[in-house]
Amino acid sequence: MLRMADLLPDFITILLELVYIEVCINLFVGMQQKKRSLGNSPDMDKNQSIPKEMKGLMESLYIKMVPSYGNSFFFTIGIYLLELFVILTLSGMVMLIFGPFWWDTTTLGTFFRSLHMWAAEAFVTLMLLHVLVNFSTSAYKNKKLVWMIGSVLLLLVFLEYAFGVGLGGDFVAQWNAKAGADLWNGLGLGFWVNPLNYGALLGWHVAIVPVLLAILIFSHYMLVKQKGISKPYRNDIPYGMVKADHMKMYRRMVYIFIIVLLFSIFLRAPYITPLTTTSIAQNTPSIMAVTLLHEFTNTSGTANYFNTIQPYTFSTSKVYVTYPYSVYINTSGSQNRLTQFYAETPAAQNTTINDAYAYFEANDSIESGINSTNPMISVISTLTKMGQTGLYGSILQKEQPSSLDQTYEIRFFADSKVLYTYGTASGLQTDQFGMLKLGSQWWQIGSYWMAPYNLLEIWFPNNTDLENGVASLLIFLVFMFFPFIPYLNKLPDKLKMYKLFWNRFTVPELRKKKKGK
Secondary structure (H helix, E strand, O other): OOOHHHHHHHHHHHHHHHHHHHHHHHHHHOOHHHHHHHOOOHHHHHHHHHHHHHHHHHHHOOOOEEEOOOOOHHHOHHHHHHHHHHHHHHHHHHHHHHOHHHHHHOHHHHHHHHHHHHHHHHHHHHHHHHHHHHHHOOHHHOOHHHHHHHHHHHHHHHHHHHHHHHOOOOHHHHHHHHHHHHHHHHOOOOOOOOOOEHHHHHHHHHHHHHHHHHHHHHHHHHHHHHHOOOOOOOOOOOOOEEEOOHHHHHHHHHHHHHHHHHHHHHOOOOOOOOOOHHHHHHHOHHHHHHHHHHHHOOOOOOOOOOOOOOOOOOOHHHHHHHHHHHHHHHHHOOOOHHHHHHOOOHHHHHHHHHHHHHHHHOOOOHHHHHOOOOHHHHHHHHHHHHHHHOHHHHHHHHOOOOOOEOHHHHHHHHHHOHHHHHHHHOOOOOOOOOOEOOOOOOOOOOEHHHHHHHHHHHHOOOOOHHHHHHHHHHHHHHHHOHHHOOOHHHHHHHOOHHHHOOOOOOOHHHHHHHHHO
């Protein structure tokens, strides 16, 4: 592997050569005296030398010679990915400065959110195309380490995109967070990566993953620079070596930026109002009440979330019912109807609970339920009324160590099934969670690359999150170590996939050969 220590002598040599050339030129044209008279100013000397040093540094990173097809779009995708990475970094920094309210509600903020979204879409799409080019031309044959680093890069890019969507601040973020949490819990990593905790998610998205990406991108590029663009491994693909056309690449970079800019202006990133306990309590009070009963009796989806190796361990009864109700009792001085319920016999408690289910499933009034002789109807009606005023959501949020941790709220949305109903109404519903969209419009495709995972869930509906997560991990490992797997690593050549990118449109020698015939 190429190390920084290996690059340091070359870098120092380049700088010394630049200094030597500069001194020779100055001596030759007799500028020493002029420099002495003008400038005892260190700032002026800096202004003259820094651009030269920067230019020399940039040129030292250029790939100078490439195969004759190396200047085509398909074999220069790496530089466009670097450009989009810079756009994502800068737009993300602006968004981070002003925050979610700005990027979700203001015109300029929406533009930057759209710019960030389309740059991300373009980045992933071009990266997948880059992988296809290298896979089809079997570039991994002589660049196994480059392929492995690229595989890890692809995985990190997928994660970075998902984390970014989860930080959007709208319903899509909630939808994505719930789907992501199930996957991470299935892999047994839910303790370390919890998409429902926006504070932790922010750290992954703006710090941890970008740093890893930057390191791996640099390593990936330096290895490619050292080895050069992959040359045909087949004798029937003629080629010559030519100078890299950097100006052509720069023009394409401008075109890509303009395209992303136009998409950002005319196809704005969607914003779907997020769910709240208040909206559920106001619009569907009976659903709120029945869900609270399920939380209290430990029969909700969260209470029974044990199909993975990282289940939720908090008590739904305490989080969603007993604690919020105790806060209400302590602040209002009202009679504690839960005490009355706990004083009943087990048989009487079952009857009380069943009567409460029947009451709320019949969509009876919350107002009249508060004064019901049935203590559980009174408790649940009181909590639902608190939800309608916003007090319940405030108490629920305060139970979390951080205001950015939305675990309790989003799990409640999922338990109520309103999450899925709202998702369907917003055009996000698919057969399973694998395919994530950004909105109801046809062009708001979002994570289309999750389609294989979506199919996995459709074909094996009885699989747990753990089983699907392990299957996905195994597929990634096969992809990463593909160059080392006998017979399988010859598949692209057997299928003649190289013709997709080594043809008369990309290889001048093939074009001349075709005309010669």
